């Protein structure tokens with residue numbers, strides 16, 4: 001991954017009347033230190049983020065990402081971001097990305113401990129090469145997430161639907177998957193409901209019907225999954241949000257892990273049980289996901 005660009009933002013109030021936010025942006029060297037040691041993002045993982053895929057300088061689904069940033073901010077009691085300011089910051093970063101695939105990250109932290117304001121910044125970097133996952137697929141194992149499907153409603157302080165900076169657990173799950181000989185994981189609630197990957201949403205196909213776990217289950221509502229469902233629906237295919245028992249993963253005719261930078265990776269095995277790969281549909285999904293999307 002090569003860093004291309006970093007922009008610090010002076011966060012504007014969500015009702016700011018400004019229409020041009022360039023005066024609130026400061027370009028900094030992405031290789032140079034930029035954060036205070038008192039930052040709560042680094043001390044506690046106390047903040048939120050978004051990762052946006054960029055193809056040939058076009059940032060994909062910016063509105064969906066900025067809206068999810070605002071949703072995460074609400075769940076975390078962070079000041080509401082100004083959507084227009086973040087849109088402009090993304091466009092500024094996208095202009096630095098050049099040809100090929102890149103990733104823009106938006107980060108909003110609670111700021112410096114006892115400090116006056118949140119800290120906000122946007123980075124752009126070249127994307128990792130995901131072509132192998134898109135064509136060869138990924139072997140997954142199911143991992144217990146350690147809470148039942150009632151936990152999101154019962155314990156909102158777990159911030160289960162927010163995209164917070166606290167991803168150590170998600171990274172540990174991927175390491176555990178690798179220890180078990182797989183490439184990635186799918187979290188399952190302790191009462192046996194399929195949830196999401198540590199960095200992806202899950203889409204299943206049974207016949208001509210496509211399903212994904214309902215976002216109310218304490219998972220992130222994936223922007224890629226939303227976009228794929230809109231694309232499938234436009235072709236007259238049936239899609240649904242459902243509570244999916246873990247067995248639905250094993251009986252699927254095809255399954256994918258989808259996310260903004262990886263795009264669609266077909267699942268080739270679940271807990272060692274081989275799954276058929278729908279190569280034609282996978283290729284057409286990735287062609288669609290690589291086309292400019294707003």
Ligand code: PLP
Pocket residue numbers: 051196197198199200201220221222223224225258259260261
């Ligand atoms: N679920 C989790 C936990 C994620 O971290 C991600 C993306 O990183 C997703 C789902 C997929 O979200 P998106 O498609 O918006 O990238």
